[in-house]
Amino acid sequence: MNRTLLIIVGISCAVITAAGIMWYDSPINTALRQLHDKDPVTRWWATWTLRRLRDKGAIPEIIKLLQDNDPLVRASAATALGEFGAEEAIPEIINLLHDNYSEVRSSTVVALGMLDAKESIPQIKELLKDNYEWVREAAEQSLKQLGVSEEEIEKAKEGK
Numbered sequence: 001m002n003r004t005l006l007i008i009v010g011i012s013c014a015v016i017t018a019a020g021i022m023w024y025d026s027p028i029n030t031a032l033r034q035l036h037d038k039d040p041v042t043r044w045w046a047t048w049t050l051r052r053l054r055d056k057g058a059i060p061e062i063i064k065l066l067q068d069n070d071p072l073v074r075a076s077a078a079t080a081l082g083e084f085g086a087e088e089a090i091p092e093i094i095n096l097l098h099d100n101y102s103e104v105r106s107s108t109v110v111a112l113g114m115l116d117a118k119e120s121i122p123q124i125k126e127l128l129k130d131n132y133e134w135v136r137e138a139a140e141q142s143l144k145q146l147g148v149s150e151e152e153i154e155k156a157k158e159g160k
Helices: 001-023 027-034 040-053 054-067 071-084 087-098 102-113 117-128 133-145 151-158
Strands: none
Touching: 001 117, 027 040, 027 054, 040 054, 054 071, 054 087, 071 087, 071 102, 087 102, 087 117, 102 117, 102 133, 117 133, 117 151, 133 151
């Protein structure tokens, strides 16, 4: 009887250990750990992975990445939050509309369109005069998505 009990306990411990390893090494948990990696490419990849895995539990951590030192990480975080529908991140995303990097501005505009952030319309209109064509195009598409008429977009382009 004792021998049988030891075997059962041993097997149970092995199963629990395996489950713990699988949880720790799951793609979501690996990506969540990688959000804090020193390498910006790893942080970018982790954000991209969480977007693809649709893990909304990562939203608070991704919001923090809007302040990342690397512009591609900030851009990826904005895109992820837009795709997640993370309305709670709208104020922080709006702050990136005047980022020094065009990739961040472009991703931010797209994210705000996805989030239906109508409060950002005045700031997005300003980007219709951005130095970079892809930012201007993203601004125009987001404004349309937010329900701004063609006529109003054209007036904003002309500065009226």
